[in-house]
Amino acid sequence: MLLLKLCILIESRQLGVDIHFSPETMPIQLTSQAYCKMLLHAAKYPNCAVNGLLVAEKTKDRKKDSEPVLCVDCLPLFHGTLALAPMLEVALTLIDTWCKENNYIIAGYYQANERKKDSRPNQVAEKVAARISENFSDAAIVMIDNSRLTMSCFEPIVIIYDHHENKWKSRDVTLDSFEDWSEAQKITSALLEGRSYENLIDFDNHLDDLRNDWTNPMINKSVLDLC
Amino acid sequence: MASVSEMYDVGWEEMRDKLRKWREDNRRNSEQIVDVGEELISEHASKLGDDIWIIYEQVMIAALDCSRDDLALTCLQELRKQFPDSHRVKRLAGMRLEALERYEEANKHYDAILQDDPTNTAARKRKIAILKAQGKSTEAIRELNEYLEQFVGDQEAWHELSELYINEHDYGKAAFCLEELMMTNPHNHLYCEQYAEVKYTQGGLENMELSRKYFAQALRLNNRNMRALFGLYMSASHIASSPKVSAKVKKDNIKYAAWAATQINRAYKLAGRGTKETKYSVKAVEEMLESMQITMS
Numbered sequence: 001m002l003l004l005k006l007c008i009l010i011e012s013r014q015l016g017v018d019i020h021f022s023p024e025t026m027p028i029q030l031t032s033q034a035y036c037k038m039l040l041h042a043a044k045y046p047n048c049a050v051n052g053l054l055v056a057e058k059t060k061d062r063k064k065d066s067e068p069v070l071c072v073d074c075l076p077l078f079h080g081t082l083a084l085a086p087m088l089e090v091a092l093t094l095i096d097t098w099c100k101e102n103n104y105i106i107a108g109y110y111q112a113n114e115r116k117k118d119s120r121p122n123q124v125a126e127k128v129a130a131r132i133s134e135n136f137s138d139a140a141i142v143m144i145d146n147s148r149l150t151m152s153c154f155e156p157i158v159i160i161y162d163h164h165e166n167k168w169k170s171r172d173v174t175l176d177s178f179e180d181w182s183e184a185q186k187i188t189s190a191l192l193e194g195r196s197y198e199n200l201i202d203f204d205n206h207l208d209d210l211r212n213d214w215t216n217p218m219i220n221k222s223v224l225d226l227c
Numbered sequence: 228m229a230s231v232s233e234m235y236d237v238g239w240e241e242m243r244d245k246l247r248k249w250r251e252d253n254r255r256n257s258e259q260i261v262d263v264g265e266e267l268i269s270e271h272a273s274k275l276g277d278d279i280w281i282i283y284e285q286v287m288i289a290a291l292d293c294s295r296d297d298l299a300l301t302c303l304q305e306l307r308k309q310f311p312d313s314h315r316v317k318r319l320a321g322m323r324l325e326a327l328e329r330y331e332e333a334n335k336h337y338d339a340i341l342q343d344d345p346t347n348t349a350a351r352k353r354k355i356a357i358l359k360a361q362g363k364s365t366e367a368i369r370e371l372n373e374y375l376e377q378f379v380g381d382q383e384a385w386h387e388l389s390e391l392y393i394n395e396h397d398y399g400k401a402a403f404c405l406e407e408l409m410m411t412n413p414h415n416h417l418y419c420e421q422y423a424e425v426k427y428t429q430g431g432l433e434n435m436e437l438s439r440k441y442f443a444q445a446l447r448l449n450n451r452n453m454r455a456l457f458g459l460y461m462s463a464s465h466i467a468s469s470p471k472v473s474a475k476v477k478k479d480n481i482k483y484a485a486w487a488a489t490q491i492n493r494a495y496k497l498a499g500r501g502t503k504e505t506k507y508s509v510k511a512v513e514e515m516l517e518s519m520q521i522t523m524s
Contacts, residue, residue, distance in 0.1 A: 047255065047292070083393050085428040086438075090457045097511035115362055123396060195258070207453045210498035 026159065027068045027141045027171065028054070028108055031179045033223045034074040036188035037200065037216060039153070041076040042112040042144050044197040051124070052076040052202065053092075053132075054142065055099055069107055069138055070179060076202035077212060082111070082124045092131070097217075106132050110158075112144035119145045119167045121161055121168055130159035133163060141168060152187045156181065187226045196222060231266050231416040239271040243278065250285055255293035260285060281308060299323055314340050318349050330357050348378060355387075364395055376434055382408060389421070398429040416448035420455045427462055432471055438462045439457055439483065453494065460487035 034054055041050045041128040054071040077091050092106075099105055113119060121129075121141045132139040139169045141161040148157040160177060175181040191197070196219060205212040231242065242263050249260060264286035272279055287302035303323060306316045324333035331399050334357060337350040343349075351374055358367035365468035371388045375381065404424040412418055423441035426434045439462035445455035466472060467480035 081390055081393055083396060083423045083428070085430075086424050086458045087454060087460050089461055094511045097514060101510075115360065118362060207457070210494060213310065 013068065027051050027162075027177065028056075028138070028142075029068045029070045029177055029179055030049050030054075030142075030158075030184070031070065032126075032184040032187045034071045034227070035156075035178065035184045035218060036085075036191055036223060037074040037076065037157070038110050038142070038144060038158070039188050040191060040197040040200045040219065041074075041079075041202060042146070042149060043192055044200050045079040048079040049082050049112060049114040050076065050079045050218060051082050051109065051111040051128075052078075053095060053106050054110060054140075055095075055104040056107035058099075058103050058105045068176075071107055073104070073220075074110065076200060076216075078204050079202060080204070087203070087207065088128070088183070100112070105136055107136050107138070108132070108140040108142055110142040110144065112146055116146045119147070119159060126168065129163070129168070139163070149187060151192050153185050153192065156184075184227060187223055190226055191219070191222060230270075231262050239267060239274060240272075240516055242267050243275060243282070244480075246282055246285060247278075251283070255292070257289035260289035261293050261295060261298065264289065268302075280306065284315075284319060287474070288322065292321060294326075294450050296323070296327070299326070314344060315349070317439065320354060321350070321353055324352070330361065336411055348374075348381065352384065352501065359391070364391060367391060380411070380501060382411065389425075393425065398425050401425050402429070414448060416445045416452050418423060419445035419448060420452055420458065421489070423455070423458050423462070427458065432466065435465050435469075439466065445485075451494075456487055456490055456494070459486050460491060463487065 031060055038052065042052075053075045055073050056069050056071050075095055078087070095106065109125060109132055111121065111125050112187065113122070121143055125143070126140050129139050129141045140203060143159045143161065145157045145159055148155065154178065156173050156175075158173060158177075159170050161170050178184050200219060201212045201214050201216055203214050206214045231253060232238065241516050246267070247262060249256060253475060259346060259452050265277070267282065268279070268286060275282060283302040285298045287306070290296070290299040290302065300323070303316070303319055306313075306319065310316050317336060321333045321340075324330070324336060327370035333353060337354050340347050340350040351370075355370045356372065358364075358370060371384060371391065375384055375388065378384065385404045385407050389401045389408070392398070392401035394403065402422060402425045405418055405425060408415070408418045419441050421461075423438045423445060426438035426441065428522065439459060442455045442458035442462060445452050449455070460494050463480040463484035467477050467484060472480075480516065
């Protein structure tokens with residue numbers, strides 16, 4: 001297994017971010033568990049940027065134009081300063097091993113920016129996604145639209161970006177972007193109201209105390225109970 | 228809805244002490260502060276004595292975080308009545324305007340304070356916070372630099388500046404800020420460890436070696452700092468697998484990395500007592516050690 005080396009360079013780059021196109025890459029789909037844990041992470045740290053990974057089940061043969069990639073779970077990584085490399089490398093390495101044990105593959109990256117009105121992917125998002133793309137060509141960036149984050153979650157508040165012609169372009173998020181939107185809506189709303197985000201563990205929490213479990217078994221159970 | 232005192236079976240003294248602890252630790256757990264503070268203020272105000280004023284301030288700021296303008300206004304009004312000409316209270320009024328995104332008015336408030344008292348650091352820092360909130364990072368950085376020329380000892384400001392630089396990917400300048408902090412706080416393991424992370428991110432062999440040294444230093448200051456331990460492992464591994472180092476340097480760094488891996492293993496075993504998560508992490512560490520040996524040969 002290779003050490004994943006991530007260099008975040010100082011170069012400034014033009015961010016290629018365009019809106020709304022018809023992608024040829026495989027669209028990703030989110031399960032309720034993946035969606036709600038992302039939002040819980042953002043809700044836990046309203047004054048910070050947060051980020052994390054999305055994982056999908058590994059399938060033997062991946063044909064294009066067949067089913068969309070189902071992101072079954074989400075692994076919250078960091079809050080606050082996202083632009084430092086060492087702990088990110090550690091997290092990617094450990095999560096990579098965990099994925100192998102569970103027959104998962106890292107399929108996407110999510111981020112919620114610090115400021116309410118800022119929901120564009122930045123250099124960190126692009127770098128991590130590029131890294132993920134080396135092992136999974138259809139990797140997506142999922143940005144949380146902070147300005148629409150509410151307790152009731154009446155509409156999906158993610159913006160999904162695909163890599164296309166060397167740029168990251170956003171796609172329309174429809175109900176098809178979810179395995180079951182009404183279930184996702186119901187569960188996320190319930191967990192937000194119940195303040196379950198207080199118990200969400202991200203990788204930062206894990207580094208503070210190794211007993212904190214970044215797979216979040218308790219929250220996963222709550223999700224299952226609400227299904 | 229059940230009150231805090233009912234839910235947690237605590238008396239007003241415990242609630243007051245909890246608020247004090249959160250103040251001392253400078254915690255931003257605003258939802259909890261609002262829950263506890265609101266109840267304390269509405270039910271037990273008379274018992275709090277002079278503490279009530281600092282509690283009003285603490286609860287007001289937390290209320291702003293939670294969009295509870297009603298509560299924030301109540302606290303502000305009490306403080307205004309008690310301290311009519313206070314700059315400290317004016318600053319809180321400014322913060323409320325910030326929370327309502329009325330930045331121009333907030334800036335006017337702070338400018339008025341600074342007219343009256345040019346050395347008022349709180350007002351200056353709030354103006355910088357407004358720039359940050361508006362996404363004007365370059366201006367925020369410039370203003371903060373100017374501020375620090377005058378108030379060289381303000382550690383909170385140095386730390387804020389280091390974060391602003393990191394977000395702009397200007398790691399060299401972020402390192403400079405952390406160096407200032409390390410100089411004045413040589414025993415603070417967190418600054419050492421953050422400095423090491425910045426150096427690591429900057430990249431290049433020299434920075435990686437510095438990074439390893441500072442991760443090691445952070446560990447000496449606090450041997451339970453897991454980030455420092457992982458950082459030591461990662462930086463030593465990178466150096467050992469670099470084609471540019473001598474055989475001796477390679478050998479030394481393999482030793483450091485191996486030591487770190489053992490310590491990480493131990494830490495996980497201690498923490499996990501055989502839970503599933505531990506097994507994966509232990510396995511990951513073993514694999515990390517193995518992969519390093521592959522790149523060695």
